Amino acid sequence: MKRFLFGFLFLASNSIIFAQVSSKYTISFENAVHHEAFVEATFSNLKTDDIEFRMSRTSPGRYALHEFMKNIYDVKVTDGEGNVLDASRPDPYSWKIKGHDGTIKVSYILFANRGGGTYAQIDETHAHLNIPATFIYAPSLENDAIEVTFNVRNDLNWKVATQLKPIKGNTYYAENLQYFMDSPTEISNFSKRSFDVEGQTLNFVLHHNGTEEELDTYFEQVKKIVLQEKAVYGELPKFDYGNYTFLACYIPNASGDGMEHRNSTILTNTRSLADGGISGNIGTVSHEFFHSWNVERIRPKSLEPFKFDEANMSGELWFAEGFTSYYTTLILCRAGLINQEKYINGIVGTFNYVWNSPGRQFFNPIEMSYQAPFVDAARSVDPVNRSNTFISYYSYGNMLGLALDLSLREKELNLDDYMKLVWKTFGKQEIPYTVEDLRSTLNTYAGDDFGNYFFDNYIYKSNMPDMKRLLNNMGVILTQDNSKIDFGATVRNDLITENTTMKSSAYNAGLENDDKIIQVNDVLINETTDFDSIINSFKPNDRIKVTYERLGETKEANVILEASKNYTLSLFEANNLKLDKKAKALRESWLQAK
Structure with a gap:
């Protein structure tokens, strides 16, 4: 994400003056076994009587709508003194409030069970949080600073890994909404490796079921990738707070994904390092870290500012x-x-x-x-x-x-x-x-x-x-x-399972998705037939007769077999x-x- 002016100043004494914090969150995981988190949000310094808060429909790094609202419920709204407020619903994604006292408090339950780069996942192995999929926000406070406290499960030895600025304990800071939404967080009993490059620290956080030795081997490959990508551009980006963090979850209940962020990236896969993941997962590391230059800082204008209520359209x-x-x-x-x-x-x-x-x-x-x-x-x-x-x-x-x-x-x-x-x-x-x-x-x-x-x-x-x-x-x-055949249809067992390819043998003969192949010339086709082998027994320009069933009617097609165009x-x-x-x-x- 393009990153607007920081909401703090670094003084000569290296102390930090933080910008006004108007949004505070706490999130707890007592019911993690059922994939639930309890979230409390406090919006303060409100300047107008009419206030909206909403759930994001999009997520940084993705280009489509994902409608995160569908996974929150039991929403309760009060003012700063605990008085219940009436909330109207102008659309499926937001609430509007009137008559507050300058502060609005909102609590809700989040259900989360997809461990990838777009959504969130909560269970007794981890709390894997993509921020837009986790927290409501107040658009009128988007330029004010944010604090979030993660109430970790100490009984599960959980720790916090995130690109957010640590304040104290498990409380973290973001200078504005854009930075907050761009800061995925992994909370688990993870392992960590780090190395320094020209005064900046690269961290690799791994939540997995493998050994420390496997992580050591993998981390050596990660370091090689970092240095070769640095060589392309001649330098690393200047990471905020001097840190970049890979957030990797290689666990059985993850979904395969990778998602870039300004100073971190999400890496998820069901494939463990011991089960081919050292070579099989490393490509995602290469792709996502390259994004720390190309797309995070070399940024298309069409993605600025990133919208949380609709999809950005980009031609780049x-x-x-x-x-x-x-x-x-x-x-x-x-x-x-x-x-x-x-x-x-x-x-x-x-x-x-x-x-x-x-x-x-x-x-x-x-x-x-x-x-x-x-x-x-x-x-x-x-x-x-x-x-x-x-x-x-x-x-x-x-x-x-x-x-x-x-x-x-x-x-x-x-x-x-x-x-x-x-x-x-x-x-x-x-x-x-x-x-x-x-x-x-x-x-x-x-x-x-x-x-x-x-x-x-x-x-x-x-x-x-x-x-x-x-x-x-x-x-x-x-x-x-050109000696091989391009039939132009995917046939599984005896059924065409996808649209036929334009101008291919099957397409030109009028064959289409969901057609059931009964016979090729004199060869009967059934669910155990290797259709590709039969087709490849012919030569380009051969004419064959395909008998097939469509919508209960048996038909015939004369097919002229086209030569493969594959390189x-x-x-x-x-x-x-x-x-x-x-x-x-x-x-x-x-x-x-x-």
Whole structure:
């Protein structure tokens, strides 16, 4: 989140004068076994007779509505003397009060049982609190300071980990509502590791069921990631209070997630470190820490200020999330956590998803970013056609990052230095940017002709660069195997389970989602049939007859089988090709540690 002026001053004596605290909270967990917390909020210094308090509908780091109001109940409202106040409900998310004495006290019960980056989870293993999912707030007090006291379960050896400023005991401080909402908190019997980088402390907090030795091994990988990402930008961000904290929960009842915040990140997974988590969870660490530059401080103007009553729409997510996704695995390679061959092989799935998607004919990367309020864990029940019309801005931006990096390297430039320039121009100064700002910065770095061509063709349009040439420069072979079949439908057992892909074999023949396949030529299909094996026994351009059932009626379709458009990627060395000196130098500059 973009972070407005602090509500305190640092004096020469290093003492702190705090801003006026107008919102105070306490939260207790006596009924954690049933996923409940008891919350008390006191709103004071109220200047008007009409006061609203409400529950957030959104959460920093997410781009859709999540309606946290649904999980609070037994709401009681009094004035400062304990007199019961009448509260009206103008909408499903808020209350309005009249006739208070300058103070309003609100208590309620919170139910919370999803341990990830968006929601909260309370049980007898931890209180995992995403702040917007936990606390009501008063919009009129958004610029005043906040205090929160966590009444921890001492019988469970709970401790508090958060980016909030500690005051005393388990009471913490936020300079305003934006900072408070952006400060997830983990309360549990966690383990902690720390290391210092240029006068700042990086903390790794882990709530898990594993050993201290497993955490030690994992933390060494975390440190490598931090240093390689620092090398991209040339420096760490200046973290508030000199600390950054990873808040990790690798427990059976978590949900897999990662969520960036200004000086911390949430990392959750059911996969323990002992059960493949050391390698399986580390990619989320790489992604979320990269966000401490790109999106937290290199901040799209469209996300400022972050709204808690509606979704922000941003056209820059291909850069904010997508370029971060590009660096996610690139950093793993540079840190030596995966080798070059594994990195190249790992690109293939995303490469095919993006460049072969029919969605590119409908939306460019900016317009794909606009879809976030509908896809970022948003909920709806009506069928959609996203498999044909949408490409994740994470994946699209990932491949655009690859394309831009390799294109710059043809000019003896690189994406790292472009990101440094964006950081120094916008992020370090905390000046929110627009798409046009990204274009002008690329023009400054690589020249107007290069920058304008890239944005006009690949950002404002959905063209595909010459990836074969760009990858070949790095000693990587890009090929298409046209001997295989692309049927264009996902068939599980005997049922088509998703919309068929536009212009594919199945789509052109009129086959559709929920069709039940009965027979292919003379071969009967049933629930145990390996449909893919049957289809791949044919060759491209073969004609087959598919008998199927739709809405109780048996039909036939004549299908002309299309060749697969999927690409493969491989290193020169894997194909017994010599890597010349120039290609070797380019690849090393791209993939080796900095």
